[in-house]
Amino acid sequence: MASSSSHAKRRASLADLPKSNVFTSKLPPDPAFATPDISHRAPREALGPRLVKGALYTFVRPEPTEESEILGISRKAMEDLGLKLGEEFTPQFKALVSGNAFYWDDKDGGIYPWAQCYGGWQFGSWAGQLGDGRAISLFEATNPTTNIRYEFQLKGAGRTPYSRFADGKAVLRSSIREFIVSEALSALGVPTTRAISLTLLPRSNVLRERIEPGAIVARFAESWLRIGTFDLLRARGDRDLIRKLATYTAEEVFQGWDALPAAVSLSLDKNQVSDAVDNPPRHVPWDKVQEHQGVQENRFARLYREIARRNAKTVAAWQAYGFMNGVLNTDNTSIFGLSLDYGPFAFMDNFDPQYTPNHDDHLLRYSYRNQPTVIWWNLVRLGESLGELIGAGSKVDDDEFVKDGLTEESALAVYRRAEEIIERTGKEFRTVFLNEYNRLMGSRLGLRSQKDSDFEDLFSEMLDMLEALELDFNHFFRRLSDVSLQDLETEEIRKKMASVFFHAEGFGVIGYSDDSARQRVANWLNKWKHRVIEDWGDCDSERQRFMKNINPKFLPRGWILDEIIERVEQHGDREIIGRVMHMTLNPFNDEWGLNGDEERFCGDVPRSKRAMMCSCSS
Ligand code: AMP
Ligand code: MG
Numbered sequence: 061m062a063s064s065s066s067h068a069k070r071r072a073s074l075a076d077l078p079k080s081n082v083f084t085s086k087l088p089p090d091p092a093f094a095t096p097d098i099s100h101r102a103p104r105e106a107l108g109p110r111l112v113k114g115a116l117y118t119f120v121r122p123e124p125t126e127e128s129e130i131l132g133i134s135r136k137a138m139e140d141l142g143l144k145l146g147e148e149f150t151p152q153f154k155a156l157v158s159g160n161a162f163y164w165d166d167k168d169g170g171i172y173p174w175a176q177c178y179g180g181w182q183f184g185s186w187a188g189q190l191g192d193g194r195a196i197s198l199f200e201a202t203n204p205t206t207n208i209r210y211e212f213q214l215k216g217a218g219r220t221p222y223s224r225f226a227d228g229k230a231v232l233r234s235s236i237r238e239f240i241v242s243e244a245l246s247a248l249g250v251p252t253t254r255a256i257s258l259t260l261l262p263r264s265n266v267l268r269e270r271i272e273p274g275a276i277v278a279r280f281a282e283s284w285l286r287i288g289t290f291d292l293l294r295a296r297g298d299r300d301l302i303r304k305l306a307t308y309t310a311e312e313v314f315q316g317w318d319a320l321p322a323a324v325s326l327s328l329d330k331n332q333v334s335d336a337v338d339n340p341p342r343h344v345p346w347d348k349v350q351e352h353q354g355v356q357e358n359r360f361a362r363l364y365r366e367i368a369r370r371n372a373k374t375v376a377a378w379q380a381y382g383f384m385n386g387v388l389n390t391d392n393t394s395i396f397g398l399s400l401d402y403g404p405f406a407f408m409d410n411f412d413p414q415y416t417p418n419h420d421d422h423l424l425r426y427s428y429r430n431q432p433t434v435i436w437w438n439l440v441r442l443g444e445s446l447g448e449l450i451g452a453g454s455k456v457d458d459d460e461f462v463k464d465g466l467t468e469e470s471a472l473a474v475y476r477r478a479e480e481i482i483e484r485t486g487k488e489f490r491t492v493f494l495n496e497y498n499r500l501m502g503s504r505l506g507l508r509s510q511k512d513s514d515f516e517d518l519f520s521e522m523l524d525m526l527e528a529l530e531l532d533f534n535h536f537f538r539r540l541s542d543v544s545l546q547d548l549e550t551e552e553i554r555k556k557m558a559s560v561f562f563h564a565e566g567f568g569v570i571g572y573s574d575d576s577a578r579q580r581v582a583n584w585l586n587k588w589k590h591r592v593i594e595d596w597g598d599c600d601s602e603r604q605r606f607m608k609n610i611n612p613k614f615l616p617r618g619w620i621l622d623e624i625i626e627r628v629e630q631h632g633d634r635e636i637i638g639r640v641m642h643m644t645l646n647p648f649n650d651e652w653g654l655n656g657d658e659e660r661f662c663g664d665v666p667r668s669k670r671a672m673m674c675s676c677s678s
Contacts, residue, residue, distance in 0.1 A: 096172030122159030123218030142203030179292030180391025191222025288391030370397025376496035382408030411526035451478030541607035554582035612647035619669035
């Protein structure tokens with residue numbers, strides 16, 4: 061009998077996959093190419109870099125490519141998009157993912173491709189207009205089973221008005237990295253943009269520090285909107301478009317206003333209110349009376365909180381799995397709370413909270429330990445962009461406000477209220493972050509219940525120990541999953557077991573002897589053992605299974621990605637990508653039935669290849 065879930069799964073051919081263009085039908089295009097027709101008739105070179113105002117995108121087609129070879133497919137991404145397996149072998153699929161086809165023609169119309177316009181704060185400074193400089197969206201597709209709608213996009217598809225000084229291309233090296241690692245995060249259950257295919261363009265010679273082969277990653281996401289999309293509108297004072305985009309976000313990206321967090325009442329504390337009352341320039345502040353009575357926050361405040369909550373959960377997952385984005389500028393921070401923009405990212409090797417994989421980040425702004433703070437910093441920028449809308453309270457739909465914005469009388473109270481909402485959302489962000497982080501870390505340590513003391517007694521000491529002894533963060537959890545409590549009975553055995561976590565090349569950390577290192581691990585193991593027994597009694601094999609389903613055996617670390625890149629680029633190896641993708645999509649397996657590299661890729665990181673770094677955009 062077919063199971064109901066497999067029965068219910070409907071997967072379509074590429075041609076039958078339901079497609080739409082809600083983004084371009086609801087939001088304003090670049091006025092210079094206001095319709096698909098106008099854009100299509102323009103020579104391709106005319107769609108190069110310029111400032112684009114009053115718009116959220118430009119209609120722009122991919123640059124056709126002469127020769128292409130699909131090097132990799134994520135079958136999981138195909139499934140999640142709702143595509144039938146086998147479609148990846150069709151000429152239509154190949155044409156689509158290499159930039160040679162889209163769903164529009166000048167007779168019948170259809171869906172014309174577009175590149176999004178956004179700005180951003182980069183390393184704490186305002187960078188002005190950025191935008192999709194080498195990404196072009198082709199259409200939206202709705203998975204027929206889940207009804208989730210995704211925006212389907214090519215990265216490396218040619219220049220757009222947002223390419224600034226660059227070429228609109230992506231090199232094979234960084235495309236391999238994005239293709240594999242976005243799918244790795246997804247397999248761990250971390251919200252992320254997805255990658256469905258990797259296509260080599262052998263004739264596209266891309267100039268970086270040297271000439272390199274070009275490539276295209278076909279990818280999709282529920283939304284590609286970023287905090288930077290709002291930043292740019294704010295910098296330009298485009299309040300109508302901020303309102304329009306916020307409304308679009310709630311109605312089309314999320315599941316409508318009703319699905320957002322319920323309103324909480326605003327309670328300006330006495331000091332703030334009296335301050336607002338005492339120091340108005342001339343008049344009594346706007347709806348002071350209402351504030352005293354405690355009004356409810358409005359729908360835009362609820363939208364802001366939803367975006368903050370999603371990002372809190374995602375950054376908590378990064379911390380729990382030791383993932384670093386590497387460039388957490390506001391243009392790389394998702395409105396939907398997705399891991400977004402794969403540049404110099406990495407999974408942690410040996411635990412080092414100061415580590416950043418970004419070679420150019422000398423101040424360690426985007427290091428592991430700064431990620432939660434930096435995401436919040438970005439969310440404050442979003443709060444400022446939405447400030448007038450969230451601060452206007454119940455007046456947000458008044459005609460005068462919608463048309464003319466704040467008056468001198470209303471401004472002060474509105475700003476105060478926006479500040480209060482941002483501040484309170486900061487507390488909510490922190491709470492959601494900590495809950496999610498504790499939940500994931502507890503699970504990774506095999507706990508079924510949560511106790512307040514776990515953070516101090518188990519997590520903190522474990523992290524200090526991993527750092528001091530230079531132990532591998534992710535291997536630690538997987539190896540702990542395999543440890544049986546029976547092997548931790550006496551101190552002597554615990555000290556012996558400690559070497560499970562040590563690097564095979566031997567232990568050599570300054571300040572520790574082999575014995576003192578073993579002692580430290582043994583002490584922690586003892587505490588952990590008692591805590592596990594509290595939760596599991598003598599069901600230790602169940603506990604082990606539980607832990608193995610949350611602690612990956614395989615993760616595509618920097619050194620592995622480097623090896624794959626070398627094998628593909630230098631030796632023409634074609635199989636390695638498929639094999640590693642299979643491991644990536646099933647990271648919790650004990651084995652994958654593949655020959656060769658499997659165990660080596662799951663073993664200790666060669667010492668000279670730990671904590672690698674790379675540079676920003678490539
Ligand atoms: P990133 O550092 O990858 O987040 O990129 C910042 C901005 O530069 C984004 O607007 C990108 O689209 C753009 N960009 C990066 N690399 C290229 C490239 N090779 N061609 C065109 N635009 C690029
Ligand atoms: Mg970016």
